[in-house]
Amino acid sequence: MGRYPLRSFRMNQTPAIALHDVSKRFGATHAVRGISFTVERGGICGFLGPNGAGKSTSIRMIMSIILPDEGRIEVLGGNALDAKDRIGYLPEERGLYRTMRVAEFLRFMAALKGLDRATADRRIGEWLERLELPSVSRKRCMELSKGMQQKVQLIASVVHEPQLLILDEPFSGLDPVNTRVLTREILGLRERGATILFSTHQMRTAEDLCDRVLLIHRGEKLLDETLPSIHRRFDPRTVLAEPAGDQATAQGAIAALAGVSECVWSDEARALIIRIDDHGDPQHAMQQMLAATPLRRIELRRVTLDDVFVRLVGGDASVLEAQEANGD
Amino acid sequence: MTESTSVRRTCVVAWRDFRHTVLTKGFIIGALVLPAIMFLVIPLIPMLTQSTPKPLVGRVVVIDERGGMATAFDLALHSKESAAKRNQRDFLGGPLEVQVTVERMSDHAQEAALRSQVADGELVALVIAQHDDDGERAEVLVPSASSPRHTRHVESAAREAVIRSRTLDAGEDYDRLRSIMRNDRVEVSRISPRGEQAPESAVMRMLVPGGFMMLLWITIFTSANNLLTSTIEEKSSRVIEVLLSAVNPLELLVGKLLGQAGVSLVMLAMYGGVGIAALGAMAMLDVVPISHILWFAVWFPIGYFMVAAIMVSVGSAVTELREAQSLIAPVMIALMVPLMLWLPIIENPNGPLATAFSFIPPASPFVNVLRLTAATEPVPLWESLLAVVVAIVSVMVLLWAGARIFRVGVLMQGKTPTPRELLRWVWMR
Numbered sequence: 001m002g003r004y005p006l007r008s009f010r011m012n013q014t015p016a017i018a019l020h021d022v023s024k025r026f027g028a029t030h031a032v033r034g035i036s037f038t039v040e041r042g043g044i045c046g047f048l049g050p051n052g053a054g055k056s057t058s059i060r061m062i063m064s065i066i067l068p069d070e071g072r073i074e075v076l077g078g079n080a081l082d083a084k085d086r087i088g089y090l091p092e093e094r095g096l097y098r099t100m101r102v103a104e105f106l107r108f109m110a111a112l113k114g115l116d117r118a119t120a121d122r123r124i125g126e127w128l129e130r131l132e133l134p135s136v137s138r139k140r141c142m143e144l145s146k147g148m149q150q151k152v153q154l155i156a157s158v159v160h161e162p163q164l165l166i167l168d169e170p171f172s173g174l175d176p177v178n179t180r181v182l183t184r185e186i187l188g189l190r191e192r193g194a195t196i197l198f199s200t201h202q203m204r205t206a207e208d209l210c211d212r213v214l215l216i217h218r219g220e221k222l223l224d225e226t227l228p229s230i231h232r233r234f235d236p237r238t239v240l241a242e243p244a245g246d247q248a249t250a251q252g253a254i255a256a257l258a259g260v261s262e263c264v265w266s267d268e269a270r271a272l273i274i275r276i277d278d279h280g281d282p283q284h285a286m287q288q289m290l291a292a293t294p295l296r297r298i299e300l301r302r303v304t305l306d307d308v309f310v311r312l313v314g315g316d317a318s319v320l321e322a323q324e325a326n327g328d
Numbered sequence: 329m330t331e332s333t334s335v336r337r338t339c340v341v342a343w344r345d346f347r348h349t350v351l352t353k354g355f356i357i358g359a360l361v362l363p364a365i366m367f368l369v370i371p372l373i374p375m376l377t378q379s380t381p382k383p384l385v386g387r388v389v390v391i392d393e394r395g396g397m398a399t400a401f402d403l404a405l406h407s408k409e410s411a412a413k414r415n416q417r418d419f420l421g422g423p424l425e426v427q428v429t430v431e432r433m434s435d436h437a438q439e440a441a442l443r444s445q446v447a448d449g450e451l452v453a454l455v456i457a458q459h460d461d462d463g464e465r466a467e468v469l470v471p472s473a474s475s476p477r478h479t480r481h482v483e484s485a486a487r488e489a490v491i492r493s494r495t496l497d498a499g500e501d502y503d504r505l506r507s508i509m510r511n512d513r514v515e516v517s518r519i520s521p522r523g524e525q526a527p528e529s530a531v532m533r534m535l536v537p538g539g540f541m542m543l544l545w546i547t548i549f550t551s552a553n554n555l556l557t558s559t560i561e562e563k564s565s566r567v568i569e570v571l572l573s574a575v576n577p578l579e580l581l582v583g584k585l586l587g588q589a590g591v592s593l594v595m596l597a598m599y600g601g602v603g604i605a606a607l608g609a610m611a612m613l614d615v616v617p618i619s620h621i622l623w624f625a626v627w628f629p630i631g632y633f634m635v636a637a638i639m640v641s642v643g644s645a646v647t648e649l650r651e652a653q654s655l656i657a658p659v660m661i662a663l664m665v666p667l668m669l670w671l672p673i674i675e676n677p678n679g680p681l682a683t684a685f686s687f688i689p690p691a692s693p694f695v696n697v698l699r700l701t702a703a704t705e706p707v708p709l710w711e712s713l714l715a716v717v718v719a720i721v722s723v724m725v726l727l728w729a730g731a732r733i734f735r736v737g738v739l740m741q742g743k744t745p746t747p748r749e750l751l752r753w754v755w756m757r
Contacts, residue, residue, distance in 0.1 A: 065572045066739065081576055085333070089573035095566030100348070111340045112574035114333070156570065 014077035016041045016164050016195035017062055022071030023219075024057055031057040033219040034071070039197055039212075041163075044190050046210035047199040048305070050313055054219040055199040056092050059168050062197075063089055076164055085114045088162035092169045092199075094153045096141035102128075102152055103137035106159060113160035120159065127155040131181060147178045154182065158189065165189060167198035171205055183209065203305035213305065215312060222312045234308050238301040239274040239286055244294035247272075253293040259285050271297070337575045341583025346590040349554050355591075359550070363598040366606075383425035384478045386452040389442050391433045396493050397457035397464060398432035404488035405430065409506075410481075424477055428452055446471055453482045457493075464493040532615045537674045537701040540624055541666055541694050543599055548631050548693075549663065551592035552639040555584060556652060559643030559738075568738045577735040585636050592632055623700045623712070630719045631693030635663070637723065637730035638690060641750070644737035651744040659690060666694035674702035686715045689722040729754045 017039040024032040032054045039045045049055050060066045061073055064080035076083040097105055103124055110120035128134055131151045136144060144152065150173065158165060167186070171179050186209060190196055200206055206213060213230060215223035225233065243250035247265060251272055255263040259280030266273045276285050286298055349355055388405070390398035404410060405428060433442070436456075445451045446469045454469040468486045470479050495502040519525045562568045571580055607613050642655045665685055666673070673682040677699040685695040696715050699707045736753040737745070745753070 060569075060739070063573055064576070065569065084574055084576075087573070089570075091566075091569040091573065093566040093569055095562075095568070095570055097348075097562075097567055098565055108340065108344050109570070109574060112337055112571075114336065153570065157573070 014074070015039060016076060017197060018074040019058070019062070020072040022058070022061060022068045022073060024054075024061060024066070024068050031219055032061070032068070035216065035219070035221050036071075037214055037221060037224050039195060039214075041195050042190070042193060043211040044186065044196040044198065044209050046206035046213045047197055047216070048201065048203070048206055048213055048223075048309065049199075049216040050201055053216045055216060056168055057219075058216070059089075059091075059166055059197075059199060062166065063087070083164075085160065086163045088157035088160065088165040088194075090153055090157040090165075090167045090170055092172070094150065096149055096152065098140070098142040100141055101137070102133075102139055102141060102144070105141055106152065106155055109156040110159045115160055123159050123161075124155065127159060130185065131155065146173055147175060150174060151178070151181075154185070158185075161192075161194075163194060165194050165196045165198075167196065169200055170198055171200060171202060179205075203309050207305045215309065217313050223308070230305070230308055231303055234303045234311065236300050236303045237276045237278070237280075237282060239276065239282060239289070240269055240271040240297070240299050240301050241274060241289055241295050242271045242297040244296040250293040250295070254289050257285065257288050257292060259288075273301075334579055337579045338583040338586065341571075341575060341580055342587035342590065345558065345584050345587025349551075349558070349588065349591045350594055359595050360598060363602045366602045381424050381477050382475060383427060384452060384481060385427045386450075387429050387431060388453045388455060388482065389431050389433055389451055390455040390457060391436055391439060391442070392455075392457040393434060393436075394457070394459055394464075395432075395434070396496060397455070397466065397489055398430055400489035400492040400496075401455055401485055402430040404485040404492065405482075407488070410485060410488070424481060426481065443469065449473055452478070455482075455486055455489075463497060464490050466490050532612075533702065534671070534674060536615050536620070537698045538670055539603060540620060540701045541670065541698045543596065543603065544624065544628060544631055544697050545663075545667070545694055547592045547595045547599065547628075548635050550595060551588040551632065552635040554591060555588045555636050556639040556643040556656075557649060558588075559584065559640055559734075560646060560649055560652065563644065563738060563741075564647045572738070577738065578731055580738075581640060581731050581734050584640060585633065588636060589629075589632055592628075596628065620701045624697060626716060627693045627697050627719075630716070630723055631690070633723045634690045634693060634719065634726055635659075637726040641730035641733040641737065644734040645740065645745050645750060645753075646737075647741060654744070655747065655750070662688070662691045663694075665691040666698060669695075670698060673698045677702045677707055678705055683711070686711070687718050689719060689726070692719050692722070732756070 015038040017037075019038075020036050021034045022032060022036070023030070023034050035054075035058060047055055047059070057066070061068050062075060062080060064073075064075075064084075073080070076086055080087065100108070103121075106124045106127075107117070107120050110124065111117075115123070124137070128137055131154070133148060133151055136148060136152070141149065141152065150170075154167075154170070157167070170182060170186070174182060183205075186196060186198070198209070207227070210227060212226045213223060214221065223230070241250070241254065251263055251265060254260060254272060254274055259277055260274055261277040262273075262275035264273050265271075274285075274289070276282050282300055286300070289295065289298060350360075388401070390401050392398045405426065439454075439456070442451065442454050446454045449471040452470070453474075456467040456469070458465050458467070466486045466489065468483055470482060474482075492502045495505060517525045562571065575583070604613070604616075607616060638659050639656075642652050642659075645655065646652045669681060669685070672679075673685075673695060676682060682695060682699050685691050686699060688695075692715060696712065696719075700712060732754045733750055736756055737750075
């Protein structure tokens with residue numbers, strides 16, 4: 001991050017983003033309800049939530065594209081309007097000027113962010129090369145495939161080497177190859193010191209990338225923790241056990257143990273999936289299982305963000321339907 | 329954010345909008361190439377009209393049973409008035425040289441043969457004089473290949489010959505009567521309340537205000553329409569949110585307004601240049617006094633920002649051009665007023681109609697230009713200045729409201745807002 005070294009040094013004490021009791025309504029809809037959180041500098045923060053949770057509204061308020069009805073927002077130590085040149089933003093509803101040529105569009109975006117022509121051209125060339133788009137600079141934006149357009153949009157958001165990068169659903173519509181390219185670049189930007197806030201409802205992606213997770217639902221914050229803390233807090237209560245002998249005998253023996261609320265065979269895992277009830281101690285239960293029946297393998301299943309998500313948001317049929325509709 | 333940052337962003341937006349309007353094929357062909365061709369061709373017109381037309385050489389036969397028509401035709405063809413007429417330069421060319429002999433036939437015996445000669449181009453014309461109770465009349469036959477200028481000259485001589493013949497029949501002296509009836513003895517001038525006298529020209533009185541108003545209308549409306557369509561395109565292609573991540577809505581709005589103002593100025597320079605070149609070529613630059621140009625310079629920016637503010641706010645509120653039609657309809661009606669009432673306004677520039685519309689936006693810039701350039705009667709200065717003040721206040725209000733609608737509208741998707749909702753957006757936080 002070479003563009004604002006002095007300011008960065010002085011302002012490193014302030015969080016990259018700080019929201020204090022922020023609310024936003026659109027008519028009768030309460031999109032965001034009194035949300036507060038801070039995103040410290042450096043690292044990747046996942047902004048999770050089901051469709052319609054208020055993620056994009058919150059991001060738009062962080063970008064000062066819309067103003068909150070209540071509360072206060074600080075970005076890079078001040079107002080986002082004052083820091084636009086230090087923020088990169090990839091909105092969920094992405095667009096390009098259809099008839100503009102790729103290099104011309106990127107030069108325009110770079111100029112808006114204060115880059116001179118020579119620097120912009122150099123960085124655009126580097127980024128096009130890095131994102132495997134070397135031959136598209138003279139093409140018109142409308143001639144590109146959706147994946148290519150998405151990469152061009154990403155370049156537009158990072159060409160000025162922002163201190164804070166906000167990505168709203170960056171992986172939506174990308175094929176696995178491009179998802180991998182984008183993941184690599186996001187991690188690269190983190191390595192170079194940028195703070196990244198990205199919203200998604202793809203829990204696996206968030207789990208792979210994020211140092212920290214913010215989960216909102218119906219405009220309210222449900223979770224704001226680092227991944228290790230989430231793993232600790234959402235204590236795993238599911239055990240996988242592979243019987244050494246007869247499967248039915250082992251299943252019967254384990255199901256009869258105190259503290260086991262459920263024991264079923266999974267062809268996929270090729271093991272018994274055993275659920276420990278809320279009052280049981282998983283370590284103690286595992287010792288009991290080993291004593292009750294011969295087992296080839298026994299392990300505590302690691303909690304996933306999917307599990308956490310379903311546990312916190314679960315039971316809301318509309319959310320689950322939305323997730324299914326999106327193929328997540 | 330420093331002021332220079334804001335100015336820089338605004339300029340970047342303005343330059344993109346300007347460049348991507350002016351450097352498109354449609355604009356280059358429609359707005360630049362055609363006027364440029366006219367610009368080059370107009371000065372050539374006087375040179376072209378200096379070309380000498382083909383001389384009128386040959387024989388004209390007049391079948392004239394009573395006698396007198398042939399002589400009258402010969403006189404008419406070679407009279408001073410006729411010479412003056414044919415020496416006039418007009419759009420058909422320079423002076424016409426005439427070397428024609430007139431022959432008289434006293435009967436119709438050879439009429440069929442003479443008609444054939446006309447058809448073959450051996451005769452310049454055949455004039456058949458006839459006499460009835462109303463007096464002399466004539467039929468003129470010319471070859472089909474006869475040029476319009478030749479035909480007009482022969483026809484004119486035949487008309488004069490008929491009148492001369494009728495005058496003689498009435499026992500009058502044709503040349504004396506003609507001298508009495510010369511109509512160049514009347515000159516109409518206009519005299520202002522300050523006693524200034526100027527020659528009257530009804531055509532110019534109508535064309536000059538109309539020309540100024542159309543120039544204003546076309547340059548403003550084209551750019552304002554560009555603003556409407558480009559804003560809708562940015563919204564529908566979802567590029568607007570990308571832009572708003574880099575600039576604030578006000579910078580975007582001002583940048584777009586300035587960019588299209590540049591487009592408007594380019595068009596004004598081209599069309600205005602063509603107009604001035606045309607007037608210069610016709611030695612008529614005096615019909616556009618400097619005061620007209622100064623008033624135009626005052627009303628052009630006012631008119632542009634007035635219409636542009638309306639168009640850009642409507643563009644920001646809709647996602648398709650079709651949806652814009654209903655919101656724009658009232659504005660279009662107001663903009664059509666000067667086009668529809670052009671003649672009544674210049675006929676009576678201080679009448680209640682013209683005065684009322686001088687203060688009603690968005691018609692006021694166009695109506696004021698019409699009034700101020702109409703030569704009929706001067707508009708009181710205080711009234712013109714008051715109209716300017718009212719219009720500037722209107723522009724400020726429209727820009728303020730436009731900016732507020734734009735800020736909300738650019739992020740709105742879905743159904744087209746009603747005018748009432750647009751008003752609510754103005755007051756929305």
